[in-house]
Amino acid sequence: MKRGFIFWAAVIVILAALPPAVNAIGQPFYIDLVRRIMILAIAAASLNLILGYGGLVSFGHAAYLGVGAYSVGILAFYGITNGYLQWLVAIGASAIVALAIGAVSIRTSGIYFIMITLAFTQMLYYLGISLDVFGGDDGMRLKARSQLGFVNLGDAVQFYYLCLALMLVVLYLIHRIVESRFGMVLRATKSNEARSRAIGFSPYPYRLVAFTIAGAICGLAGALYANHTNYITPGLMSWMQSGDLMFMVILGGIASTAGPMLGAFALVLVEEFLKGYTEYWPVILGPLLVLSVIFFKRGLAGIVGKPHA
């Protein structure tokens, strides 16, 4: 407990102190970089809810990133720039899409579940490519950033602190969900499906609700991402993006509160580091990832505390 407290205090202090610090040394680029990492951490945390705690290996989580981003982009396209409305639609649309995909997918298991979630995301990806009105394959510019009133998303530092606050809220929220009665049942269905059935809990509704919540939270990340890049492409829904999110969860440490955040930082920072050396950085990153899967089972969060069962 004490170790956890020190860890979170350090995380908050470091991330809060980052913008003035990098401005002072004249490297504002890092504000953008860490903001992107925190947005991806929200997406990875939502995936962790179903993958880490629920044991549902979704290979299509990037879909909700895309649905959230396109919701914001399409509303802005038609001149609706009210941020609260946009983000509400982004979250709602992602939740509905997740509910629909989950309702079919959760009936399957194992490799079939991995493949069917991938297939649904591919469908959305091709849908994005064929939407010529909204840029098709090339994607579209966000007409205007979401208008939120109290924060100006055009200001890099204000947007940074909003992302930091939202990331912490999401991590806490997921922590509370996992610790609740609902979360307990969800974890039980992962560790032993037969036993949880035997004591009267059918896994299906619990998994479906978790799947929908995860989709909704990832939709929020998508809305943030659209504002971050100011540009929306179908590439957000590509299977490589889904794979990246999975890697963040695993690298950080599956089924732990801080894991997805640590994983997002680790993956993106290693990527940026390698990019500084060679244009062909995936040649090095690929084998590193293979090695991390084979040898680094508990992830980064294993250093901070024990994961849940």
Place this chain on the structure above:
Amino acid sequence: MPWSLVFEQLLNGLQYGVMLFLMAAGLTLILGIMNMVNLAHGSLFMVGAYLAVAAFNWTGNYVLSAILGFLGTLVVGMLIEVIALRALYNRDHLDQVLATFGLILFFNELTALIWGRGSLYTSLPSWLQGHVTLFTGSRYPLYRLVILGVGLAVAVALWYVVTRTRLGMLIRAGASNRTMVAALGVNIRLLYTVVFGFGAALAGLAGLMAGPIYAVQPGMGEIVLIQAFVVIVIGGIGSIRGALVGAIIVGLVDTMGRAFLKPLLATLISPTAAEAAGPALASMLIYLLMAVVLALKPAGLFQSR
């Protein structure tokens, strides 16, 4: 609608189907026997295509370069199995997906490093460039018929190996109970490496045959890989027969959808709406098909276990 065009697209669909079958056969064997999800199978498709192009530039002989591409992918496949994947057989699917995802990054970038990011184009030898006049009167490229023939020949050969030979018996036994097979004194490690190598070589064969039709470029195996997964999920994991039927269905549905969905929709709804919805629906069609099959038969059409 001109029937010769329909027939031509049917042949295209079959040709694409047998190519998918070459991919799916290896994938389904590896999944069925070793319980291993191998995303890097698409990379082997790409490796086959590149090796064949490199061998052609070196030797100048098409048949020789095809053989070298096939054997080269066999070796690359066995190396991957021994170096990286062997450690993953006892892990869950999640670890396998992630590790082989890392391999994809590696192979895509390695080919970009060696051969550049642009696409390579290969020319066929003159004896494969001709056209055949079909009974409908239209002319059809000879090379596509050759692919169709090779694919069907491989299907027959695979059927023979799996059902009629000692190796096939071991493969089937390994799929149903690997511990028992190992207990009977079969070197299961070697068996796995051999099966993996030949699965890889089939993917390489598909890739090197696809080379002259599609562009040879980094990442070329990924769409084929995902479609091959659709094939084995529809067909039923571990079943070669399921892979063949699934591949033909997916190849036909995908090709016919791309060719005829737009004009078909235009007769039902307004042409402008069809213009927008046609291509979108066509590229989503096989995934819809997979969702429907899984909703009705959660273990695929031909359940093997």
